[in-house]
Amino acid sequence: MYQYSLTWFIDLYLKSIGNSQPSDDLQERILILNDHFTNSMYRNVCRSLFEKDKLLFSFILCVGLMKGKGKIDDDAWRFLLTGGVALDNPHANPAPDWLSDKAWSEIVRASGLSNLAGLFKHVRENTGLWKQVYDSGIATSGTPWRVEPAGRFRSHGRSALLASR
Secondary structure, three states: OOOOOHHHHHHHHHHHHHHOOOOOOHHHHHHHHHHHHHHHHHHHHHHHOOHHHHHHHHHHHHHHHHHHOOOOOHHHHHHHHHOOOOOOOOOOOOOOOOOOHHHHHHHHHHOOOHHHOOHHHHHHHOHHHHHHHHHHOHHHHOOOOOOOOOHHHHHHHHHHHHHHO
């Protein structure tokens, strides 16, 4: 387990104050300090991490910074962390031959998120297109989709399908 002392953290911050670019404008100085300290902390922590832990640390740091700036929707983040645990799903699975009931329930639950509102209706009304995406393997390949299930659901829909597999 990794541990860093408060003294180490304060020392790193004080070094950032001394080593960052000065500015007479207070707002600019705060931005410079934040950037310098974040970069310094990242480099110093990564230096002591095992290779296998560096990506996770980078992800957690990035999410923390984005949450601090209000750029991550708390409901979407909670959904990502908890998975799609739906207790009761009143909507029947439109494609039980390829889409498990658990996956369908997660899609229905994900539709409750503001940026995925209506996803389950779109999947229900376009099961052929979504099956092509599901079967293509593109959802996990990182390559662009050739099947366009819906413009606004493209990236989020890929995430929902990945979570449902």
